Amino acid sequence: MIARIASALVLIPIVLAVVIWASRPVLLIAVGIIGSLCMHEFLQLAKKIDMGGRPVFAQGGFWVLFAGLDLEVLPQAILISGLVVTGFIVAMWAREPMPQRVKGLAANLLGILCLASCLYPAVPLRFDFGADRGLAWMITLLVTTWTGDVAALLVGKRFGRTPFSPLISPHKTNEGAAAGLLAGTVAAVTLRYTVYPELALQHVVVASLLIGMFGQLGDLAESMLKRAAGVKDSSGLIPGHGGILDRIDSLMFSLPVLYLFLCLINP
16 A cells, blocks of 8 residues: 555656646657557557567557547548558468467557557647646546545445446445545536636536546456456556556546547537
8 A cells, every 4th residue: 555655646746747737749749658558568468368469560550540640640540441451461471370360460459549549539638628728627537537546446445345347347346436436526526616617517527427437437448358367457567556557547438538528518
């Protein structure tokens, strides 16, 4: 627990500093680096499931799609289809047995598409709705996620009785999930009243519920990968926390969902 708290005390100020002060290119690079670390961990998990991908193609494909979404040099459909075609070509000329080629192809494309498309919305979320408004929503997202994660962990350990998804994550409980959702919403509303009164209350409530629900689904999605790989953490990079994937799994689904919600309320 001490290592977990110490790591959080170091990482949280760094994350907030980048979100608050980084320019768009710097944020793009910072999130991209996080994505590359996640790709490395994802490929390690895939290898344990006997789906080892090709790190060079996976990392290169991630950056092509991730940066390409922001630079808009090519249409998104061309970027994605080009990566799929290239992935097949790489697999066709690989030297592994045919089943391993196909498994590696699946791991490569899943990692690229999932990580690039789910992490990229952090950039337009921060900058496309106005500098101040984007910052307000980014901080709301982080505070809601962090508060919900802590509440779910503490309440789940102390009062959890009913398994939330026993086959995927046997230690998660309905009580913890409900506490996380409630605590995240309360934190978002409190933040709105104390720091960001310009945000509409009804939008904050809906957004915080979406963040909480899809954050828990993102957590389950990563747990499914770890369960299949037979490991507790995606890596041991962060003392007390596990890997980068373990820390951002709640954001993987909530980032694109929040971005979509803001696009709908700000047509």
